[in-house]
Amino acid sequence: MPSTTQKTAKSGCSNCVMRGLGLCRVLIDLGWEKPHANDGSEITQARAVFAARRPLFPEDEVFDSVPVICDGWAATIMNLSNGGRQILSFRLPGEMIDTSLLFEQQLRRSIEAITRGCYRNFDRAQLRAALFVSPSMFDRLLLTHYNERQRADQLITDLGRRTGHERVARLLLDLWTRLSKLYDLSDAGFDFPLRQIHIADATGLTPVYVSNILSDFRKNGMVEISDRALKINDLTKLRRLAT
């Protein structure tokens, strides 16, 4: 059984991008939003729920508002004409589906749910207006951008120049790092909803090969995945691989 410590503390609105960007406060000050309880109870009607492992938005979706993931995981995906797919990024709770939606209507990438969860739609015009209220907000928006690009550049380097084992190790570490900022992860393991096919699509590998790699990791006592939980047994080894 996965230890579900992560359902605690910091879930809900408290780690939402809107707060990270300082947007929530501004929206509230402007009277466009009411403050939300951490458990999100009062805003349920504003949320859209999604099921696990289902398409969330198709590639050609036209957005007239900006969705933010309140709960659950999703993936940004680029589809090839030959049926191949590449996962560009995983979106965790509190993250905007894509920052570019603040200024553009189309994404040209499809979004797929990984777990079940929910998102909230923010009005684009309002958000944009809020951005212009304070100049420092722009710096924060741009910072978010640079972080995203940093991640993209890292991925490029991973796919271009690292072996399968290294790529998987890095993905696991990356997710572990991001998750520890959201939750208090117990050493015993944490919820890990990715299927091997997600790992494959994110690392440019084959599901079969990912299975082999993970089994190698298990044999080496580095990492263990079972019951939808990931346990890192030897962080040092994993880090060394991911260098």
Next chain:
Amino acid sequence: MPSTTQKTAKSGCSNCVMRGLGLCRVLIDLGWEKPHANDGSEITQARAVFAARRPLFPEDEVFDSVPVICDGWAATIMNLSNGGRQILSFRLPGEMIDTSLLFEQQLRRSIEAITRGCYRNFDRAQLRAALFVSPSMFDRLLLTHYNERQRADQLITDLGRRTGHERVARLLLDLWTRLSKLYDLSDAGFDFPLRQIHIADATGLTPVYVSNILSDFRKNGMVEISDRALKINDLTKLRRLAT
């Protein structure tokens, strides 16, 4: 001999990012810059020249101004601890070394010259101030961002899910497209300063394998590289491969 038609028309300042972003006009209006002649003759002293195939900026360089390439090609590179390198992007004349330098001092990527050329330093504070003069300027800046990320996402997909032949075809087409926006490319071929090792570092392949691929292309009558010039003989075939 390469046909050097591309030295004509649109070189110099006329296709500079500063214009693309509308920055040049604003800087001039603010009295911070004087309009430049297209041949760039009057601003020579403000330019820094660089030699071909030499490091331009190391990974840890601290920038206190924003360099813009006036002439020549450069590459943005991520270096691995094991000596491997991944080219993230090629910078063509008129492009900023990196947009993030508008808001950050460090790049964490090294820059290398490909051809010889020159760049100009713009004052960061002035540029930022100029950005705040008009809100529409921000949209243009953000648009530049999204284009860059679009390119990055494409590269991720290429490296993750396409074969060597496809990657090279796409790189050549991409460069051809970008260059045709800068110059009037003759059908006879155009200046192409990349060494095979650049192609390899950009596509995540080996120089030896790139050589094989290009030789395949040659045998198929698709493209031809000689004398530092690239000639596309069968655009349709190339496009089909790059789909």
Next chain:
DNA sequence: CGTAAAATTGAGCTGTCTCAATCAATGTGG
């Protein structure tokens, strides 16, 4: 409980790499 989805395992196979040798191009100093 039964069916569908996911993971494992094994046997080949191929795209891409490494190593190495040779040849061509480019740049440099005298």
Next chain:
DNA sequence: CCACATTGATTGAGACAGCTCAATTTTACG
């Protein structure tokens, strides 16, 4: 402007990381 030194390109042989196909077992879920 030539001779040499360096860097880049080509080619071939062999190796291996990662793929495909396929069969089986395990897990998830209505």
